[in-house]
Amino acid sequence: MPRRTSDRAQPPLGVNVRGHIEEMPGRRAPFRARVHWYDPETGERRRLSTSHETEEAAANWVTRMQQAAAGGLDLAAATMTLREYGELNMQLALRGLELKTTDPYLGGWKLRVVPALGHVPVRMITYGAVDRAVEGWIADGCSRSVVKNSLAVLVRVMEQAVRDGIIDRNPARITGWQRQYQQVQDELDDPRALALPDWNALVKLADALVARSAGQERIWREVVMFAACTGARIGEVSGCRVGDVDTKEWTWTVRRQTTPAPGGLIDKGTKGKRARVVPLIVEIRDLVERRIAETDGTRDARLFTGPRGGRITTAVLRDATYWDEVVTKLGYDHLRRHDLRHTALTWLADAGVPVHHLQKIAGHGSITTTQRYLHPDRRSVATAGELLSKHLSVPQGLRAV
Structure with missing residues (x-):
């Protein structure tokens, strides 16, 4: 998050x-962007400044500040994160609500909205970012009412941002x-x-995806198999790095993920x-060694x-x-990229890995x-019965304690 200094004044329209x-070498964020103006009534000089990692980001910030000033917007408000803006304007955003409604709204804000989107500047929140946040709440097992309340408080805060002129539409x-x-x-x-x-x-799918891709790049097969x-x-x-892989124990420590964010991945x-540790089975060890x-x-x-060195x-x-085209042709119309994860966990469960x-x-x-990955079919039930019978057939004094 860029560091901000401010006189916190609103320029006249x-x-x-x-x-x-200004470039300041040797710093983590070496590009300092500054804007200033003169108060027409007092003649005093007002200013704002931030530090950015790239010159392009700094230039974009200056442009946004100039556009905000042209509309008479408080420049300090224009740079606020959602968390900062919400804390400052929550009472205004929730005005008119009964207490029984306010409490679950505030709970949704604190427990779900802020962790998911609180770090993002208000002006940079998109429909896609909100959609991914909601998908995450659903995947985490939140009830329908919890999702509804969390989204509702976000709608109200962003609606206040529309009224303040920070954004044009409520994402x-x-x-x-x-x-x-x-669906989830x-x-x-x-x-x-x-x-x-x-x-x-799996092999047929991976090969078909490579065959359909431009340049028939092998990397797509390797990603799918892995x-x-x-x-x-x-x-x-x-997000996997070479240092996360242990080729002696053949394990991978999953430490991070690559995810979309304002400004890129x-x-x-x-x-x-x-972090969690997962096994690397024999079938993909050659693949891992080749990638290393x-x-x-x-x-x-x-x-x-x-293929060009970018993140996947x-x-x-x-x-x-051309995933959708390939899976449809293979007869797996339902199959999404996330279902590769379902595949591995289902196979592990069927292989007898303890829950x-x-x-x-x-x-x-x-x-x-x-437990949803387990398959308690008739054979499993019958085996459980056999184990119980075997246990009961042993004289009590000889049973293991």
Whole structure:
């Protein structure tokens, strides 16, 4: 987040705001952007400044400040994060609500809106960012009413930002989240139904995606195979570094994920906010060794990058391989990139991995989520009965304590 200094004054409408950029080498954010204007009544000089990592970001900030001044907007408000703006204007945003409504709204703001979007400047929040936040709340198991209350308080805060002239449209007024909620709930209820049936199906899919991609790049096969054999999300695959892989124990410590953010892609912690260790099975070890050999050898080198060296996201994988076209042709119309994770976890469950181990590999916060991957078919039930009979057939004095 850029550091800000301010006289916190609002220029009169139409005042001339000048800006310039100064490079300050040796700093983490070396480009200092400044804007200033003169108060027409007092003649005093007013100013704002921020530090940015790139000159382009600094120039964009100066432009936004000049545009804000042209509309008579408080420049300090124009740079606020959602959290700052919400804390300053919450009482105004929630005016007219009854106390019984205010309490759940404030709970949704504190527990869901701020952690998901609080760090983002108000002017940079998009429909897509809100949509991803809502999807995350649903995936975390929030009830329909909790999602509704969290979204409602965000709508009210952003509506106040519209009235203040900070933004033109309210990006929190998204539609279709109820359908999205039902889709995710169906997925959580039966994730096994979304998994590929077997190894041959996975290989066939991976090869078909490479064949359809421009340049028939091998990297797409490797990403798909790696994800489907580790139970990782595509963003976590993209965030994997050479130093995260232990080729002696053949494990991968999942520490980060690549995710979209204002201004581009960033790396941040995993969805569960904690690192987890997953096994690297024999079938993909040659792949891993080849990927390591193709890096510069440093521990921070990314194990997987696009053909031009860029970071990979689920959208990049979809577009580069014509994913929707390929899976439809193979008869897997339902299959999404995230279903590679469902595939791995289903296979691990069917292989007999204990549920508490599977929970750690998956990074699930609740074991109830992990249990949905288990398949208590008749054979499993019959086996349980056989084990109980065997236990009872042993004389009591000889049973293990």
